[in-house]
Amino acid sequence: MTDPIILSARNVKKYYPVKTLGKKGLVKAVDDVSLDIVRGETFGVVGESGCGKSTLGKVLLRLEDLTEGTVIFNGQDLSGLNRAGLKTFRKQAQVIYQDPYSALNPKKKIGAVIEEPFKIHRLFTKQERQKKVVALLEKVGLHPDHRDRYPHEFSGGQRQRIITARALSVSPEFILADEPVSALDVSIQAQVINLLMDLKKEESLTYLFISHDLGVVKHICDRLAVMYLGRIVETAAVEEFFAAPLHPYSRALIAAVPVVDPRIALSAILEGDVPSPINPPDGCHFHPRCSIAGDICRRKAPRFEEKLSGRFAACHFPLINQGEAA
Amino acid sequence: MHTLEKTDMTEPLLCIENMTTRFFAGKAPVTAVDNLSLELGREETLAIVGESGSGKSVTALSIMGLIPKSQGRVTRGSIRLKGQELIGLDKKAMTRIRGNRISMIFQEPMTSLNPVLTAGFQLMEVIQKHRHMDRQKARKEALHMLSLVGIPEPDSRLDAYPHQMSGGMRQRVMIAMALSCHPEIMIADEPTTALDVTIQAQILHLINQLKSRIGMSVILITHDLGVVAQTAQKVLVMYAGRVVEQAWVQDLFDHPVHPYTLGLFASLPKIKAKTRRLTPIRGMVPSLDKLPQGCAFQDRCDKVMDVCRKKQPPFVAVTPDHFSRCWCHESP
Numbered sequence: 001m002t003d004p005i006i007l008s009a010r011n012v013k014k015y016y017p018v019k020t021l022g023k024k025g026l027v028k029a030v031d032d033v034s035l036d037i038v039r040g041e042t043f044g045v046v047g048e049s050g051c052g053k054s055t056l057g058k059v060l061l062r063l064e065d066l067t068e069g070t071v072i073f074n075g076q077d078l079s080g081l082n083r084a085g086l087k088t089f090r091k092q093a094q095v096i097y098q099d100p101y102s103a104l105n106p107k108k109k110i111g112a113v114i115e116e117p118f119k120i121h122r123l124f125t126k127q128e129r130q131k132k133v134v135a136l137l138e139k140v141g142l143h144p145d146h147r148d149r150y151p152h153e154f155s156g157g158q159r160q161r162i163i164t165a166r167a168l169s170v171s172p173e174f175i176l177a178d179e180p181v182s183a184l185d186v187s188i189q190a191q192v193i194n195l196l197m198d199l200k201k202e203e204s205l206t207y208l209f210i211s212h213d214l215g216v217v218k219h220i221c222d223r224l225a226v227m228y229l230g231r232i233v234e235t236a237a238v239e240e241f242f243a244a245p246l247h248p249y250s251r252a253l254i255a256a257v258p259v260v261d262p263r264i265a266l267s268a269i270l271e272g273d274v275p276s277p278i279n280p281p282d283g284c285h286f287h288p289r290c291s292i293a294g295d296i297c298r299r300k301a302p303r304f305e306e307k308l309s310g311r312f313a314a315c316h317f318p319l320i321n322q323g324e325a326a
Numbered sequence: 327m328h329t330l331e332k333t334d335m336t337e338p339l340l341c342i343e344n345m346t347t348r349f350f351a352g353k354a355p356v357t358a359v360d361n362l363s364l365e366l367g368r369e370e371t372l373a374i375v376g377e378s379g380s381g382k383s384v385t386a387l388s389i390m391g392l393i394p395k396s397q398g399r400v401t402r403g404s405i406r407l408k409g410q411e412l413i414g415l416d417k418k419a420m421t422r423i424r425g426n427r428i429s430m431i432f433q434e435p436m437t438s439l440n441p442v443l444t445a446g447f448q449l450m451e452v453i454q455k456h457r458h459m460d461r462q463k464a465r466k467e468a469l470h471m472l473s474l475v476g477i478p479e480p481d482s483r484l485d486a487y488p489h490q491m492s493g494g495m496r497q498r499v500m501i502a503m504a505l506s507c508h509p510e511i512m513i514a515d516e517p518t519t520a521l522d523v524t525i526q527a528q529i530l531h532l533i534n535q536l537k538s539r540i541g542m543s544v545i546l547i548t549h550d551l552g553v554v555a556q557t558a559q560k561v562l563v564m565y566a567g568r569v570v571e572q573a574w575v576q577d578l579f580d581h582p583v584h585p586y587t588l589g590l591f592a593s594l595p596k597i598k599a600k601t602r603r604l605t606p607i608r609g610m611v612p613s614l615d616k617l618p619q620g621c622a623f624q625d626r627c628d629k630v631m632d633v634c635r636k637k638q639p640p641f642v643a644v645t646p647d648h649f650s651r652c653w654c655h656e657s658p
C-alpha cells in the first residue's frame with residue numbers, strides 16, 4: 001500500500017545571510033515550517049509578498065538547500081539524495097512558474113522545449129518523442145503545428161500551456177505551481193485554471209499551489225496554509241477556512257479581498273505594513289497589526305498547534321466561538 | 327450622445343465625445359481607442375474595466391494629453407473639462423491643466439518616483455512649481471499632504487528615499503503628489519495592481535475617503551471587477567479599443583448584458599459561491615492591427631450571428647442608463 005502522505009516537511013528552515021549598513025543579519029525566509037501534503041490533493045500556500053511562500057516551495061523540492069529540517073518525499077529524505085537520486089526525484093516532481101515569458105528560451109522552438117525533459121532523462125526513441133510532443137500539445141489545448149513556432153509567437157495563456165506541457169512530459173506525480181495564473185488576464189486565467197484541474201484528474205497529480213489570490217486558491221485547492229513572515233499561521237481545509245478562519249491574520253486577509261458586489265463594502269481594513277523580514281517583531285510576528293493582540297503576543301511566539309479537531313493555528317487568541325473549543 | 331445624468335442640466339465636469347486615438351508608429355496605423363464617449367460628474371468615480379490591450383490606459387493618456395506625438399494622437403472627438411476643449415491646446419496650456427486640474431497616478435509607484443531624491447523633495451518640487459510657494463511653505467504643505475494620505479510620522483518620511491518605503495507607502499506618496507494641487511479629477515491607472523491585498527484595501531479606502539473629503543472625481547482604470555465594485559459609481563467595459571457596455575455599477579453587476587461582460591463575470595473564481603468549474607471565454611484577445619470585420623468579440627462569442635461578422639454593432643440603450651454594443655439586442 002502506498003503512503004497517503006506524498007510530501008512531509010518537518011521543522012523546515014531557510015535562512016539567508018544579509019548585510020545591511022555593514023551589520024550582518026539573517027532573513028528567516030522560512031522559519032520552522034511543518035506540513036503534510038496528501039497524495040491527490042491540491043495544497044495551497046497563501047500569503048502576501050515576502051511571506052516566504054515561494055522560498056518554501058523551492059526548499060520543499062530541493063531547488064534550494066534548506067538550512068535545517070527534513071523533507072520526506074515518497075518516503076525518501078530529499079537531503080540525502082545524490083545526483084542520480086535527485087534526477088529520479090526531478091522526474092517525479094515538476095515545477096510551473098508564474099512568469100510564462102521568462103520561463104521559455106526565446107531561441108528554442110516549442111517542440112524542442114517540450115522534448116527536452118525526455119532527452120535529459122533519456123526516454124524513448126526520436127520517433128516516440130515526436131509523437132509524445134504532439135500528444136502533450138493536444139493535451140494542453142494547443143495545436144500540433146505549434147511545435148515549429150517560437151515562444152514570442154504565443155500569448156501569455158498559451159505560454160503557460162506550453163510550460164504545463166513541458167512539466168507533464170515526464171509524467172510527474174507532484175507539481176509545484178508557483179503563481180501559475182497571476183500574470184494572466186481574467187478570461188485567460190479561467191482557461192488555465194480549468195486546464196490545471198482537468199490535468200490533475202486525468203494524470204492523478206498532486207499540486208502544491210502557491211498564490212496570493214484567495215479567490216483562485218479557494219477555487220482550486222482542497223487544503224491550504226497561510227504564511228506570514230516566514231511562519232505558517234494557519235492550516236485548514238479550504239471550506240472550513242473561508243467559513244471561519246482561526247487566525248486574526250487569516251480573517252483580515254479574507255476581508256481584504258474586494259467582493260464582486262457593490263452592495264458589500266470593504267470591511268475590517270488591516271492597518272499598517274508587513275514588517276521587514278530582516279527584523280521581524282518579537283513574539284507573534286503579527287502582533288503590531290493585530291486588533292486582538294494581548295500582552296503575551298508581544299513576548300512569546302505562539303506555538304503552531306491543533307486548536308479545533310483537524311485545524312491548526314499559531315495564535316494565543318484563536319477566533320473560536322465559545323463551546324467549540326477542542 | 328449618451329447621457330447618464332438626466333436630472334443635471336449643466337455640462338458635467340468632464341465630457342468626452344467620440345474620441346478616437348490612433349498610433350502610427352508601426353507598419354499600419356492602429357486604432358487603440360475607437361469612438362469613446364463618457365461623462366464624469368463631480369465627486370463621482372468612473373471605472374474603466376478591460377483586459378490587456380483593451381485601450382483603457384490609452385484612454386487615460388489621451389485625456390492627459392500624454393500620447394507621445396511621435397507615435398500617435400487623438401484623431402477625432404472632443405474632451406471638455408467644464409466646457410473647455412482640451413484637444414488642440416498648446417503645450418503650455420495643457421501643462422497648466424495637467425497636475426493642477428487633472429492628475430494621474432500609475433500602477434508601479436517605484437518607477438514613478440525618482441530613486442535618488444527623497445520623497446519630500448519630489449513632493450515639495452510639485453508644490454513649489456505648481457502653487458508657487460517658497461521652500462518653507464511648501465514643506466509645511468508637503469507634511470499636510472502626507473498626513474492627509476495617512477502616512478504615519480510624516481516628519482521623518484519626508485526625508486526618506488523611495489527604496490526605504492514599502493509599496494503601499496510609495497503609492498500613498500504618489501497620491502499625495504497627485505492631490506497636492508487640488509485637482510478636480512484624479513486618474514488612477516491600476517493603482518493597486520502591484521500591491522498586496524491588505525494594502526490594496528487600504529489604498530482603495532483612502533481613495534474613496536479623499537474623494538468626498540476634497541471634492542474630486544476619479545477615473546479608475548482596472549482589470550479587477552472586485553475593485554470596481556468597491557469604488558465606482560459608473561462603469562465602462564472596454565474590449566479591443568471600444569466601449570462594449572456602460573452602466574451604473576449596481577445595474578452592471580446585477581444585469582450585465584454584453585456577452586463579453588457576461589464572460590468576464592463567469593470567468594471569476596467566486597469567493598462566496600461553490601462552483602468547481604469556471605466558464606472561461608474561449609480564444610484570446612485579437613491583436614489591434616488584425617481586428618476582424620464587424621464585432622471585435624465575434625470569435626470568442628457564444629451568441630455570434632452572421633451580422634456580427636459583417637457590421638459593427640451599434641451602441642444601444644438597453645434601459646435608459648444602460649448601454650451595450652451588441653447585435654443581440656437588435657434581434658426580433
